[in-house]
Amino acid sequence: MEVVVFTGVGEVEVRSEPSPEPGPEQVLVDIGACGICTFERRLFAGDKQWYPVAPGHESAGVVTKVGAAVDGLEGSPQVGDRVTIDLLTRCGTCAPCRRGKTALCRSRQGRKLQDGTVSFGGFAGRVAIEAKSVYPVGDAPINHAAMGEPIACCVHSLRQGGFQPGDRVAIIGGGFMGRLHLALTRIGGASSIGVIDISEERLDLAKQAGATWTATPEEALEVGGKQDVIFVTAMGGVDLAVEMADPGGTVVLYSAFDKELPATVGADKSHREEVAIVGAFSQEPQDWQLGSAYIRSGILADDLDSLVTATYDFETVTDALKLVTSEPTFRVFVEPPTPDD
Numbered sequence: 001m002e003v004v005v006f007t008g009v010g011e012v013e014v015r016s017e018p019s020p021e022p023g024p025e026q027v028l029v030d031i032g033a034c035g036i037c038t039f040e041r042r043l044f045a046g047d048k049q050w051y052p053v054a055p056g057h058e059s060a061g062v063v064t065k066v067g068a069a070v071d072g073l074e075g076s077p078q079v080g081d082r083v084t085i086d087l088l089t090r091c092g093t094c095a096p097c098r099r100g101k102t103a104l105c106r107s108r109q110g111r112k113l114q115d116g117t118v119s120f121g122g123f124a125g126r127v128a129i130e131a132k133s134v135y136p137v138g139d140a141p142i143n144h145a146a147m148g149e150p151i152a153c154c155v156h157s158l159r160q161g162g163f164q165p166g167d168r169v170a171i172i173g174g175g176f177m178g179r180l181h182l183a184l185t186r187i188g189g190a191s192s193i194g195v196i197d198i199s200e201e202r203l204d205l206a207k208q209a210g211a212t213w214t215a216t217p218e219e220a221l222e223v224g225g226k227q228d229v230i231f232v233t234a235m236g237g238v239d240l241a242v243e244m245a246d247p248g249g250t251v252v253l254y255s256a257f258d259k260e261l262p263a264t265v266g267a268d269k270s271h272r273e274e275v276a277i278v279g280a281f282s283q284e285p286q287d288w289q290l291g292s293a294y295i296r297s298g299i300l301a302d303d304l305d306s307l308v309t310a311t312y313d314f315e316t317v318t319d320a321l322k323l324v325t326s327e328p329t330f331r332v333f334v335e336p337p338t339p340d341d
């Protein structure tokens with residue numbers, strides 16, 4: 001099978017690796033598509049320098065073999081099932097895992113290629129993975145299935161924010177993650193959803209995708225008023241989010257932020273108004289369970305279609321990476337060749 005390895009700033013190569021075999025509790029998945037996320041973009045651009053490494057963590061495919069312990073097990077994915085893949089290692093024994101916070105697992109993530117190169121497993125033709133980590137998506141398109149990981153992250157974010165039907169929601173940032181928050185809060189019954197961005201184009205697209213109101217950061221408070229849950233999916237806007245929170249409101253820090261950036265709510269406001277700032281990082285199995293159900297149902301199909309920017313194959317993976325590092329995109333996908341054996 002083929003694997004994409006990042007070898008330096010702006011450099012990738014496609015390597016041949018032996019095909020993995022599933023263990024007793026694993027399944028073998030032939031990967032059909034993998035999305036390019038911030039992690040891969042930063043590696044290619046050199047913002048994060050870690051080479052060689054085989055990234056890719058937003059993938060989906062079809063089960064082609066199952067291990068003895070899960071073969072025929074009712075409810076467990078079987079041969080022929082299209083699945084979205086949770087590539088995170090959740091050790092189950094570190095302190096966060098024992099509290100059920102497996103998104104924060106402290107064990108070392110990743111697999112290894114033949115020569116010891118760390119591999120996340122997504123940009124590869126195949127992966128052998130625990131059956132419990134793959135979630136069937138019915139006949140949903142493969143690129144919708146490959147959005148399982150970011151969707152699960154956003155489901156987690158809604159949960160962290162205590163989002164409930166009827167809530168007034170504001171989303172700072174109208175990029176890919178902001179748009180997934182828009183889609184999920186819309187189907188979740190938000191009474192209003194505002195999207196805040198500096199790009200007029202993104203605001204127009206958010207409006208088309210069902211935003212109740214849109215605004216630039218300067219006009220947001222005036223246009224949208226006070227909110228129950230505010231999701232920050234851009235790299236800034238934390239102060240605005242706190243200002244927008246009505247009593248009982250929650251600010252969710254979803255995006256990655258500069259390490260030095262403070263996020264504060266006054267002690268009195270926190271006490272008297274119960275305004276809270278919470279973080280949302282990664283996802284847990286229950287988020288996958290719900291996210292994959294949404295994908296399978298087709299309820300997000302139009303949203304997900306509108307978030308597909310382009311699709312490339314392994315031969316043109318460099319073009320895909322150049323695209324995502326040179327202009328704003330929603331999601332760009334890479335499709336591996338089918339392994340020959």
Ligand SMILES: [Zn+2]
Pocket residue numbers: 037038057058149150
């Ligand atoms: Zn991702």
Ligand SMILES: [Zn+2]
Pocket residue numbers: 090091092093094095096097102104105106107
């Ligand atoms: Zn753990």
